[in-house]
Amino acid sequence: xxxxxxxxxxxxxxxxxxxxxxxxxxxxxxxxxxxxxxxxxxxxxxxxxxxxxxxxxxxxxxxxxxxxxxxxxxxxxxxxxxx
Amino acid sequence: xxxxxxxxxxxxxxxxxxxxxxxxxxxxxxxxxxxxxxxxxxxxxxxxxxxxxxxxxxxxxxxxxxxxxxxxxxxxxxxxxxxxxxxxxxxxxxxxxxxxxxxxxxxxxxxxxxxxxxxxxxxxxxxxxxxxxxxxxxxxxxxxxxxxxxxxxxxxxxxxxxxxxxxxxxxxxxxxxxxxxxxxxxxxxxxxxxxxxxxxxxxxxxxxxxxxxxxxxxxxxxxxxxxxxxxxxxxxxxxxxxxxxxxxxxxxxxxxxxxxxxxxxxxxxxxxxxxxxxxxxxxxxxxxxxxxxxxxxxxxxxxxxxxxxxxxxxxxxxxxxxxxxxxxxxxxxxxxxxxxxxxxxxxxxxxxxxxxxxxxxxxxxxxxxxxxxxxxxxxxxxxxxxxxxxxxxxxxxxxxxxxxxxxxxxxxxxxxxxxxxxxxxxxxxxxxxxxxxxxxxxxxxxxxxxxxxxxxxxxxxxxxxxxxxxxxxxxxxxxxxxxxxxxxxxxxxxxxxxxxxxxxxxxxxxxxxxxxxxxxxxxxxxxxxxxxxxxxxxxxxxxxxxxxxxxxxxxxxxxxxxxxxxxxxxxxxxxxxxxxxxxxxxxxxxxxxxxxxxxxxxxxxxxxxxxxxxxxxxxxxxxxxxxxxxxxxxxxxxxxxxxxxxxxxxxxxxxxxxxxxxxxxxxxxxxxxxxxxxxxxxxxxxxxxxxxxxxxxxxxxxxxxxxxxxxxxxxxxxxxxxxxxxxxxxxxxxxxxxxxxxxxxxxxxxxxxxxxxxxxxxxxxxxxxxxxxxxxxxxxxxxxxxxxxxxxxxxxxxxxxxxxxxxxxxxxxxxxxxxxxxxxxxxxxxxxxxxxxxxxxxxxxxxxxxxxxxxxxxxxxxxxxxxxxxxxxxxxxxxxxxxxx
Numbered sequence: 001x002x003x004x005x006x007x008x009x010x011x012x013x014x015x016x017x018x019x020x021x022x023x024x025x026x027x028x029x030x031x032x033x034x035x036x037x038x039x040x041x042x043x044x045x046x047x048x049x050x051x052x053x054x055x056x057x058x059x060x061x062x063x064x065x066x067x068x069x070x071x072x073x074x075x076x077x078x079x080x081x082x083x
Numbered sequence: 084x085x086x087x088x089x090x091x092x093x094x095x096x097x098x099x100x101x102x103x104x105x106x107x108x109x110x111x112x113x114x115x116x117x118x119x120x121x122x123x124x125x126x127x128x129x130x131x132x133x134x135x136x137x138x139x140x141x142x143x144x145x146x147x148x149x150x151x152x153x154x155x156x157x158x159x160x161x162x163x164x165x166x167x168x169x170x171x172x173x174x175x176x177x178x179x180x181x182x183x184x185x186x187x188x189x190x191x192x193x194x195x196x197x198x199x200x201x202x203x204x205x206x207x208x209x210x211x212x213x214x215x216x217x218x219x220x221x222x223x224x225x226x227x228x229x230x231x232x233x234x235x236x237x238x239x240x241x242x243x244x245x246x247x248x249x250x251x252x253x254x255x256x257x258x259x260x261x262x263x264x265x266x267x268x269x270x271x272x273x274x275x276x277x278x279x280x281x282x283x284x285x286x287x288x289x290x291x292x293x294x295x296x297x298x299x300x301x302x303x304x305x306x307x308x309x310x311x312x313x314x315x316x317x318x319x320x321x322x323x324x325x326x327x328x329x330x331x332x333x334x335x336x337x338x339x340x341x342x343x344x345x346x347x348x349x350x351x352x353x354x355x356x357x358x359x360x361x362x363x364x365x366x367x368x369x370x371x372x373x374x375x376x377x378x379x380x381x382x383x384x385x386x387x388x389x390x391x392x393x394x395x396x397x398x399x400x401x402x403x404x405x406x407x408x409x410x411x412x413x414x415x416x417x418x419x420x421x422x423x424x425x426x427x428x429x430x431x432x433x434x435x436x437x438x439x440x441x442x443x444x445x446x447x448x449x450x451x452x453x454x455x456x457x458x459x460x461x462x463x464x465x466x467x468x469x470x471x472x473x474x475x476x477x478x479x480x481x482x483x484x485x486x487x488x489x490x491x492x493x494x495x496x497x498x499x500x501x502x503x504x505x506x507x508x509x510x511x512x513x514x515x516x517x518x519x520x521x522x523x524x525x526x527x528x529x530x531x532x533x534x535x536x537x538x539x540x541x542x543x544x545x546x547x548x549x550x551x552x553x554x555x556x557x558x559x560x561x562x563x564x565x566x567x568x569x570x571x572x573x574x575x576x577x578x579x580x581x582x583x584x585x586x587x588x589x590x591x592x593x594x595x596x597x598x599x600x601x602x603x604x605x606x607x608x609x610x611x612x613x614x615x616x617x618x619x620x621x622x623x624x625x626x627x628x629x630x631x632x633x634x635x636x637x638x639x640x641x642x643x644x645x646x647x648x649x650x651x652x653x654x655x656x657x658x659x660x661x662x663x664x665x666x667x668x669x670x671x672x673x674x675x676x677x678x679x680x681x682x683x684x685x686x687x688x689x690x691x692x693x694x695x696x697x698x699x700x701x702x703x704x705x706x707x708x709x710x711x712x713x714x715x716x717x718x719x720x721x722x723x724x725x726x727x728x729x730x731x732x733x734x735x736x737x738x739x740x741x742x743x744x745x746x747x748x749x750x751x752x753x754x755x756x757x758x759x760x761x762x763x764x765x766x767x768x769x770x771x772x773x774x775x776x777x778x779x780x781x782x783x784x785x786x787x788x789x790x791x792x793x794x795x796x797x798x799x800x801x802x803x804x805x806x807x808x809x810x811x812x813x814x815x816x817x818x819x820x821x822x823x824x825x826x827x828x829x830x831x832x833x834x835x836x837x838x839x840x841x842x843x844x845x846x847x848x849x850x851x852x853x854x855x856x857x858x859x860x861x862x863x864x865x866x867x868x869x870x871x872x873x874x875x876x877x878x879x880x881x882x883x884x885x886x887x888x889x890x891x892x893x894x895x896x897x898x899x900x901x902x903x904x905x906x907x908x909x910x911x912x913x914x915x916x917x918x919x920x921x922x923x924x925x926x927x928x929x930x931x932x933x934x935x936x937x938x939x940x941x942x943x944x945x946x947x948x949x950x951x952x953x954x955x956x957x958x959x960x961x962x963x964x965x966x967x968x
Contacts, residue, residue, distance in 0.1 A: 022335075026335075029338075069126045069307070
């Protein structure tokens with residue numbers, strides 16, 4: 001059965017995001033990104049992923065990435081397990 | 084009280100000798116120094132600040148410097164430091180702006196920016212101003228203000244901005260005009276020869292070419308990475324091995340390198356670095372308080388000498404800070420030790436800052452330590468100081484980080500929060516907070532210790548009620564505040580007294596408004612506060628004028644000017660005194676003296692204006708200008724006032740829109756005045772409120788002007804409205820109001836052919852004569868002369884009436900007849916006029932009306948004559964202007 005298309009992101013709504021940065025980030029940074037796990041991929045990048053967050057929280061994460069000077073590679077909305 | 088100036092923010096970071104020369108970047112910065120803006124936009128650790136500091140220090144005139152931080156998001160604080168930075172080069176720069184920022188109430192942003200631009204215009208030599216770390220500000224207010232300045236930036240000032248993200252400053256426009264020089268990450272990264280020079284000169288390392296290449300490709304010319312790598316390599320035997328391991332590792336560059344660097348430090352240095360990373364600035368004493376290490380001062384020296392990312396913040400090397408990126412890395416490592424040690428460090432920092440009297444940092448660290456009790460106590464105690472330093476919004480942000488239950492358990496927090504919400508214009512939230520506070524005060528019974536606080540809460544309630552249009556509730560709250568506040572707290576009592584007076588005023592109870600305001604002013608003067616003590620004088624004179632006590636109004640203003648004259652400094656509020664006096668002098672016909680006071684107010688300029696009064700003062704000036712015949716100027720001043728207006732509890736007794744309508748009328752722009760009148764639904768005989776009196780009287784004038792056009796127009800509504808207003812004015816003993824109402828009634832009765840017109844005017848003369856009123860009568864022009872003549876003929880007004888009659892003689896010195904004094908058109912003439920505005924030809928119009936072409940020509944000629952024009956087109960245009968349809 002075809003899945004219904006995912007609704008567009010709205011400010012009021014929380015989604016799961018996968019945020020990919022360059023370089024392997026050690027677990028000590030987990031505290032800097034509350035609610036997000038760090039997954040180190042073999043290509044030398046790190047993916048931040050975790051609980052659904054809203055737009056404001058997403059921007060907070062991006063700002064933190066900016067302040068750490070982490071090269072940002074991509075931000076993607078992940079399929080939501082519990083819509 | 085001024086927002087506190089942090090002088091270390093004006094200190095350009097010292098440049099070390101032996102840094103790498105980067106002539107191509109210096110050239111770009113040189114080019115930027117003749118443009119409006121140079122933007123260095125790149126991620127952390129690209130050496131933006133170092134590059135600018137080094138370039139600036141090498142110039143004949145170093146740049147003025149401002150290191151920004153989060154607190155600069157508050158616009159007044161940002162502007163205060165900006166002006167202070169410019170004053171490091173030009174000691175007298177921006178006195179007016181500085182004075183305004185130090186005044187007890189913040190002036191409107193527009194005014195501040197206009198004044199700042201004036202000061203910048205007056206710069207004699209070119210000046211570069213560096214705004215370092217602009218991304219930390221993160222404030223739409225500051226972006227908007229800086230964008231406004233940049234669009235109009237005088238040619239002598241050149242801005243350099245360093246930031247981690249592109250600011251919202253309309254960069255595209257600047258780029259298009261060639262006013263922008265940009266240096267981005269790609270420009271800032273170190274080329275291989277520069278990396279080699281950096282490692283050799285700064286870090287004392289000589290690398291083999293292949294090692295250099297590997298290091299460069301791993302750090303991509305990112306200088307923070309290079310510096311960390313160099314620190315890790317120092318003293319190592321196997322440098323190549325280190326670089327190979329580093330190059331082959333996937334770890335985030337800084338993560339890897341900081342680990343390496345820290346491992347190579349002694350335990351003492353490592354512990355010191357980690358513990359002190361919790362504070363944004365650091366001195367030896369604070370370092371010792373945090374770590375217990377008595378050698379903190381010596382350690383700081385060592386850190387600086389070994390390039391461990393520590394920068395002095397002043398010449399004496401008292402204060403330091405870590406490079407923000409390095410500090411972040413240290414904090415992440417410190418965090419691994421668990422939450423308790425971090426909280427303990429913040430608690431120590433909070434205690435140290437509190438002992439030093441640095442409340443803001445004490446609060447920040449108490450909140451970071453999660454010590455709610457301590458935070459709440461500090462925040463509660465900081466309200467007064469923060470409020471008077473215009474940092475109410477910072478204070479509000481602190482409170483709002485506390486759990487609701489803790490706010491509710493402290494009345495001081497609740498009342499401060501209510502005022503902070505009022506300052507921020509959040510009326511509904513303020514109301515809810517005040518209700519919470521009231522419940523608490525009620526539950527506490529009549530606790531003597533809580534009385535002053537309950538009084539402050541009632542003051543806030545009075546402010547809220549008046550600002551939301553409920554004068555009656557405001558009176559009740561203000562009275563309650565006065566019962567509760569201690570009798571010796573003159574300054575604290577001034578707030579409810581002033582509000583009480585304004586509420587009485589808005590209700591039309593002028594005697595009470597006067598008594599209460601005078602009481603408040605006496606309190607301020609007795610407490611030695613001249614500025615506050617004179618701040619109500621203009622309002623007092625206004626009240627006296629409405630009461631028809633013109634002479635006492637003039638005396639009050641003159642006395643205040645004498646007090647002000649005895650002080651050396653320019654006293655804010657002096658301009659208002661001059662303008663108030665100009666109006667009373669103008670009314671009495673002393674036009675030259677009125678002009679002189681108007682010019683004095685202008686010459687004193689903005690420092691002589693009370694902050695918050697800018698709009699009101701312009702309306703007052705406009706009124707005098709219009710009264711002296713300069714109505715176009717008056718209309719311009721109203722536009723200016725609209726731009727400067729801020730929300731205050733001051734009653735809007737004479738709204739700018741009503742003045743505008745009145746001057747349109749006097750300029751013959753009847754159509755616009757009519758549109759205003761229709762929109763306001765005036766005149767309204769059922770609304771006798773004093774608050775609407777001025778608007779009603781302007782509407783009455785519009786109706787009288789219409790009547791002059793159309794002789795048969797009905798004036799019943801006008802007469803009824805005037806009757807009601809007159810009743811209100813007599814009841815409230817507002818003789819000034821009564822005089823104007825009676826004059827208008829005389830005009831309306833005269834127009835309606837009522838022989839009682841002379842009696843109405845005689846009554847006005849009786850009230851006005853002893854006070855020397857003149858222009859109220861003369862300014863009505865020829866329309867009032869027949870009534871005046873009748874008064875004289877019936878011997879109702881004595882010598883005063885004869886004097887007014889002579890003064891209003893059009894052949895004498897009276898103003899020229901107003902253009903709205905056109906002879907009314909007949910019904911037929913108006914019909915012809917309407918057809919003239921159509922496409923119909925003359926013969927077609929004749930056919931349409933069923934008359935001969937000659938008759939149409941005769942009517943047209945009459946219309947042209949009455950309108951003072953000589954062509955069909957001009958007649959149509961003029962009719963349009965006059966509102967004839």
